[in-house]
Amino acid sequence: MKILILGAAGMVGRKLAQRLAKDGRIGGIPISRVIMHDIVMPTAPAAAPFSCECLASDFAMAGGAEKLLIARPDVIFHLAAIVSGEAEADFEKGYHINLDGTRNLFDAIRRIGDGYCPRVVFTSSIAVFGAPFPEAIGDEFFNTPLTSYGTQKTIGELLLADYTRKGFFDGIGIRLPTICVRPGLPNKAASGFFSNICREPLAGKEAVLPVSDEVMHWHASPRAAVGFLIHAAMIDGAKVGPRRNLTMPGLACTIGEQIEALRKIGGEKVVARIRRERDPVIEKIVAGWPRKFDAKRAQALGFRAESSFEDILKVHIEDELGGKIA
Amino acid sequence: MKILILGAAGMVGRKLAQRLAKDGRIGGIPISRVIMHDIVMPTAPAAAPFSCECLASDFAMAGGAEKLLIARPDVIFHLAAIVSGEAEADFEKGYHINLDGTRNLFDAIRRIGDGYCPRVVFTSSIAVFGAPFPEAIGDEFFNTPLTSYGTQKTIGELLLADYTRKGFFDGIGIRLPTICVRPGLPNKAASGFFSNICREPLAGKEAVLPVSDEVMHWHASPRAAVGFLIHAAMIDGAKVGPRRNLTMPGLACTIGEQIEALRKIGGEKVVARIRRERDPVIEKIVAGWPRKFDAKRAQALGFRAESSFEDILKVHIEDELGGKIA
Numbered sequence: 001m002k003i004l005i006l007g008a009a010g011m012v013g014r015k016l017a018q019r020l021a022k023d024g025r026i027g028g029i030p031i032s033r034v035i036m037h038d039i040v041m042p043t044a045p046a047a048a049p050f051s052c053e054c055l056a057s058d059f060a061m062a063g064g065a066e067k068l069l070i071a072r073p074d075v076i077f078h079l080a081a082i083v084s085g086e087a088e089a090d091f092e093k094g095y096h097i098n099l100d101g102t103r104n105l106f107d108a109i110r111r112i113g114d115g116y117c118p119r120v121v122f123t124s125s126i127a128v129f130g131a132p133f134p135e136a137i138g139d140e141f142f143n144t145p146l147t148s149y150g151t152q153k154t155i156g157e158l159l160l161a162d163y164t165r166k167g168f169f170d171g172i173g174i175r176l177p178t179i180c181v182r183p184g185l186p187n188k189a190a191s192g193f194f195s196n197i198c199r200e201p202l203a204g205k206e207a208v209l210p211v212s213d214e215v216m217h218w219h220a221s222p223r224a225a226v227g228f229l230i231h232a233a234m235i236d237g238a239k240v241g242p243r244r245n246l247t248m249p250g251l252a253c254t255i256g257e258q259i260e261a262l263r264k265i266g267g268e269k270v271v272a273r274i275r276r277e278r279d280p281v282i283e284k285i286v287a288g289w290p291r292k293f294d295a296k297r298a299q300a301l302g303f304r305a306e307s308s309f310e311d312i313l314k315v316h317i318e319d320e321l322g323g324k325i326a
Numbered sequence: 327m328k329i330l331i332l333g334a335a336g337m338v339g340r341k342l343a344q345r346l347a348k349d350g351r352i353g354g355i356p357i358s359r360v361i362m363h364d365i366v367m368p369t370a371p372a373a374a375p376f377s378c379e380c381l382a383s384d385f386a387m388a389g390g391a392e393k394l395l396i397a398r399p400d401v402i403f404h405l406a407a408i409v410s411g412e413a414e415a416d417f418e419k420g421y422h423i424n425l426d427g428t429r430n431l432f433d434a435i436r437r438i439g440d441g442y443c444p445r446v447v448f449t450s451s452i453a454v455f456g457a458p459f460p461e462a463i464g465d466e467f468f469n470t471p472l473t474s475y476g477t478q479k480t481i482g483e484l485l486l487a488d489y490t491r492k493g494f495f496d497g498i499g500i501r502l503p504t505i506c507v508r509p510g511l512p513n514k515a516a517s518g519f520f521s522n523i524c525r526e527p528l529a530g531k532e533a534v535l536p537v538s539d540e541v542m543h544w545h546a547s548p549r550a551a552v553g554f555l556i557h558a559a560m561i562d563g564a565k566v567g568p569r570r571n572l573t574m575p576g577l578a579c580t581i582g583e584q585i586e587a588l589r590k591i592g593g594e595k596v597v598a599r600i601r602r603e604r605d606p607v608i609e610k611i612v613a614g615w616p617r618k619f620d621a622k623r624a625q626a627l628g629f630r631a632e633s634s635f636e637d638i639l640k641v642h643i644e645d646e647l648g649g650k651i652a
Contacts, residue, residue, distance in 0.1 A: 091492065130568070142468040144487070144569050151488040155481050161470070162477040166417065242456070243470050 001029045002071050006059060007079030008036035011182065012225050016077060019226050021045035027234030037068055060101030065108035075233045076120045078105060084127060085189055087149040098152030106159055110168040120160065120171040121232045124245060126218060126290050128154040128175060136294040139247060146288060157245040164244050172232040172240060177250030180219040181316035190285045198258065198313060201273035202266055204326030210279035213256035216291040220250045220305040221315040228303055235301060249305040251312065252292035261309035266325050327355045328397050332385060333405030334362035337508065338551050342403060345552050347371035353560030363394055386427030391434035401559045402446045404431060410453060411515055413475035424478035432485055436494040446497040447558045450571060452544060452616050454480040454501060462620040465573060472614060483571040490570050498558040498566060503576030506545040507642035516611045524584065524639060527599035528592055530652030536605035539582035542617040546576045546631040547641040554629055561627060575631040577638065578618035587635035592651050
C-alpha cells in the first residue's frame with residue numbers, strides 16, 4: 001500500500017504519519033511507501049517500517065500536483081489548507097490553496113485515467129456550517145459557511161462528491177471537530193482557548209479563559225482525528241453512498257464541563273491556573289460557531305470519538321505528557 | 327441604471343431583455359443602457375427605450391469578464407451556463423463555463439475595487455439538490471447535487487455568498503424551478519416532456535408522454551422566471567441576510583394535473599394529441615428529481631409564481647400563441 005499525505009507538516013499530518021509508522025499497516029495491509037508533502041519540509045516519523053519520502057512544494061501551482069502522483073498512491077490524505085484566520089485575512093491566498101490547490105489535485109488524479117482510482121480522504125471542517133443553527137446540527141443540515149475558509153472547504157466537499165460520482169477517484173470527506181487538546185504553544189486563533197485552558201494548566205502554566213463557562217463546543221482529540229482518517233481510508237465506499245462528506249462524531253461539552261474534567265484529573269491546583277478574563281471580541285466570534293452535532297451517519301459507519309472530556313484529557317496526558325501532570 | 331445580461335441569447339435572457347424594453351425602468355428607475363452578452367450574438371429587443379449593445383465572446387477566458395464591466399453596470403444578471411445534459415457529457419466544458427466563468431466574473435468585479443458594488447443576480451437551479459428528498463424540500467435542506475451541473479451551480483452559490491459577505495458585490499442567487507411551458511421546438515432534454523405535452527398539443531401537434539400520470543414536478547412559467555430576476559435585482563439585501571441563495575416559489579404539479587388543466591383550457595381534442603409511450607430511461611432519471619419545495623423564504627421576500635397549472639398554460643397562450651389554441 002502506497003500512501004500520500006498532503007499537509008504532512010501540520011499537527012494532524014505528523015500524528016498520522018507517526019501512527020502509520022507504528023502500525024506498519026493500514027486496514028491490515030502492509031504499507032510499502034509513504035510520501036509526505038507540505039509547503040515546508042515535513043519530518044519523516046522515526047523508525048518507520050516503510051520507505052518514507054518528504055517533499056516541499058506548492059501543490060496549487062500548475063503541475064504541482066502531478067509530481068506527487070508519480071508513485072500512484074493507493075490512498076491520498078489531503079490535509080493541506082490555509083487555516084481559517086489566514087484564509088479570511090488573505091482572500092486570494094485562501095482561494096489559491098484551498099480551492100485551486102484542491103481542484104488541481106483532483107484534476108491531476110482525473111487526468112491520469114487508465115483505471116487509476118485512489119481513495120482520497122479530504123479533511124473538511126465544521127466551518128462549512130454557519131449560524132443560526134438548530135440545537136444539534138444533523139447530517140442533512142445545509143451548508144451556509146460564514147467564512148472564506150468554510151466556503152472553500154464546502155467547495156472541496158462538492159468537488160470530491162462529483163469527482164467520486166464520475167469515477168475519477170473514490171473520495172471520503174470528513175468534517176473534523178475542533179481538535180482538543182492541541183499540543184504545542186498557545187496560539188492566538190480564536191478557538192485556541194479550548195485547548196489552552198487544558199494544556200497550559202496541566203503543564204504547570206497559567207491560561208486565560210476569555211468566555212463564560214456556559215459556552216459549548218464540539219471536540220475530539222488529535223488521536224481520534226487520526227483514527228477518523230485511517231477509518232476513512234479503508235471504509236467501504238458502497239456503504240457510504242453518494243453523500244461522500246461526513247460530519248465526524250465528537251463530544252459536545254461546555255467550558256464548565258471541561259473545567260470539571262480537569263479538576264477530576266488534575267485537582268484544584270491545576271484548575272487554579274485558569275484565569276478568567278472575558279474578551280468580548282472572542283465571545284462574539286465564538287457565539288457564531290456550532291455547538292453540537294448529531295453525527296448519526298458517521299457513527300453508523302464506525303467512526304468513533306471520545307465520549308467524555310476526561311477521556312480527551314487522558315489522551316493528551318498519555319500522548320503528549322508521558323503520563324505526567326505538573 | 328445600467329444593466330448587463332450574461333446568457334442573453336438564451337430563452338430566459340431574451341425574455342428578460344424584452345421585458346426591460348417594455349418597462350423602460352427597473353424598480354421605478356429608468357434604464358439608460360443594457361449590455362447583452364452570450365457566446366453567440368444575442369438579439370436586442372425591438373423598440374427598446376434605452377441604448378442596447380450586443381456582444382458575443384467566451385467570458386470564461388482570461389480577461390473575458392473585464393470587458394463586460396467597462397460600463398460599470400449597476401445590475402448584472404448572470405444567466406450564462408452550460409446546461410445540465412451538456413455539463414454531464416462534457417466534464418471540462420461544464421467546469422470551464424459554469425465554475426471558471428462564474429468565478430472569473432466575480433473576480434473581475436472584485437478587482438475593480440474603488441467602491442464598485444453592483445447587484446449580481448445569479449440563476450441557480452433546483453439541481454443543487456439530490457435525492458433522496460423529504461416530501462417537500464425546505465429552505466434549510468442540504469445541497470447534495472447528483473450532477474456536475476448541480477455541483478457547479480452549488481459552487482456558484484457559495485462563491486456568490488462569500489463575495490457578497492466580503493463586500494465585493496451584492497449578490498442574490500435564485501434557484502429556478504423547471505420552466506414550463508418552454509417555447510420553441512421540442513428538445514431531447516430529459517425534462518422536455520413537461521413542456522412538450524402542453525406546447526405541442528396546443529399548437530395542433532402530437533407529443534409523447536414518457537412517464538406515468540403520477541410523476542410530480544416543480545414548475546414556473548417563463549414570465550414568472552423573468553419576474554423573479556427583476557424582483558431579485560431590486561430586493562433589499564439587508565432583508566435577505568447572509569443566506570443569499572433562495573429557492574424560488576413554484577407549482578408542484580403531477581402530470582395528471584397538467585393534463586387536467588390542459589383539458590379545461592383546450593378541451594378533449596387537445597388532450598387527445600398526447601401519446602403515452604413509457605420510456606424507462608427517462609422514468610429513471612426523473613425519479614431522482616425534486617418534486618416539491620416549501621419556498622417559504624422567497625415567498626416572504628415577495629417572489630411570486632403561478633398557483634395553478636391553468637395559469638401556467640394561460641401565460642403560454644398569451645405570450646407565445648397570441649391568445650389562440652389550435
